[in-house]
Amino acid sequence: MAMDNKGWNASQLRNCDLQFDEIPRLHHNDPKVDELMSENKPVVVLGSNLAKSAEKWDLDYLERHMGESDFTVFQSKSHKFKYYDDKKVTSGDGFVPPTKKLDMKLPEFIKRLRAWKKGEDRLYLQQGLNNTVGPAIVHDFLNFDWNFCTGKQSKHNWGSLTSNLMLIGMEGNVTPCHYDEQENLFAQVHGFKRCILFPPDQFECLYPHPVHHPHDRQSMVDFDRPDYNKFPKFRQAKGFETVVGPGEVLYIPMYWWHHVESLMQGSYTVSVNFWYKGGPVSVSYPLKGHQKVAVMRNVEKMLLDVLQDPKEIPVLLRAMVLGRYT
Numbered sequence: 001m002a003m004d005n006k007g008w009n010a011s012q013l014r015n016c017d018l019q020f021d022e023i024p025r026l027h028h029n030d031p032k033v034d035e036l037m038s039e040n041k042p043v044v045v046l047g048s049n050l051a052k053s054a055e056k057w058d059l060d061y062l063e064r065h066m067g068e069s070d071f072t073v074f075q076s077k078s079h080k081f082k083y084y085d086d087k088k089v090t091s092g093d094g095f096v097p098p099t100k101k102l103d104m105k106l107p108e109f110i111k112r113l114r115a116w117k118k119g120e121d122r123l124y125l126q127q128g129l130n131n132t133v134g135p136a137i138v139h140d141f142l143n144f145d146w147n148f149c150t151g152k153q154s155k156h157n158w159g160s161l162t163s164n165l166m167l168i169g170m171e172g173n174v175t176p177c178h179y180d181e182q183e184n185l186f187a188q189v190h191g192f193k194r195c196i197l198f199p200p201d202q203f204e205c206l207y208p209h210p211v212h213h214p215h216d217r218q219s220m221v222d223f224d225r226p227d228y229n230k231f232p233k234f235r236q237a238k239g240f241e242t243v244v245g246p247g248e249v250l251y252i253p254m255y256w257w258h259h260v261e262s263l264m265q266g267s268y269t270v271s272v273n274f275w276y277k278g279g280p281v282s283v284s285y286p287l288k289g290h291q292k293v294a295v296m297r298n299v300e301k302m303l304l305d306v307l308q309d310p311k312e313i314p315v316l317l318r319a320m321v322l323g324r325y326t
């Protein structure tokens with residue numbers, strides 16, 4: 001396959017009906033980086049050393065140094081790894097988990113990753129970095145450019161760092177479109193990932209599952225085969241995209257929707273994210289998109305609390321709105 005000078009080419013991207021604008025790709029010293037971050041807009045930061053100490057994290061190195069503990073590995077019969085909150089699975093609700101959550105030692109994971117053939121179940125290691133990893137990985141972790149990310153944390157009034165998720169994925173793996181309630185500096189370490197982002201105010205075009213559902217925060221739309229009868233507004237979604245490669249950092253603002261795919265016919269991918277709590281809420285009217293999402297989440301939670309039966313929520317909301325606020 002002819003690689004463009006970027007190290008990948010468009011044939012490695014999955015088909016999507018929508019057209020996207022490009023997410024800006026700026027040098028870490030460019031003042032526009034902080035301008036965009038302060039406006040809660042995504043930006044790819046080039047040339048930072050945020051996770052430079054991890055650039056040697058290839059499979060051999062990780063196998064030697066990740067330690068003996070079990071790591072969280074998701075297994076999927078398809079290329080999709082749609083997250084679900086097992087605490088929201090209630091017996092008899094008919095929910096069928098789309099992935100299996102396994103505990104696996106790293107050598108086993110790497111053996112299966114190397115032996116994997118198209119069509120077989122896929123694996124995706126998603127493990128919070130903690131003190132169970134070997135000393136060399138701890139050393140690399142301590143050598144992340146903490147001045148860079150802590151600098152962003154304080155300049156943009158983010159809350160505390162909650163976790164760093166290490167991700168090791170197979171070529172072609174997809175994390176379907178969802179939003180997180182945290183600020184995210186997403187450091188790409190090995191291989192290439194295409195990231196499609198939508199602002200929080202596209203809520204109506206992306207149809208998130210109800211808050212009480214195990215797939216809370218995840219879009220109901222299957223990007224591979226959108227059901228335009230059920231989700232007609234998906235056609236109007238206006239997104240942004242980029243492909244991040246080794247050494248590049250994507251700022252994913254809190255509440256921004258993101259779909260992440262490891263390029264097809266590419267190598268395995270390694271990423272490390274930095275999730276920060278949101279900062280203090282400054283209220284000005286009209287509320288921003290992400291603040292309206294937070295309001296809607298609180299209304300859904302309160303209604304379930306008082307009504308108990310989720311089926312009563314749409315009935316009450318329709319009675320409240322249709323013919324009165326329309």
Ligand SMILES: CC[C@@H](CC(=O)C(=O)O)C(=O)O
Nearest residue numbers: 167175180184186260271273
């Ligand atoms: C969690 C998996 C996903 C990244 C992401 O959604 C995030 O960092 O918030 C990915 O890279 O596949």
Ligand SMILES: [Zn+2]
Nearest residue numbers: 178179180258
């Ligand atoms: Zn996410």
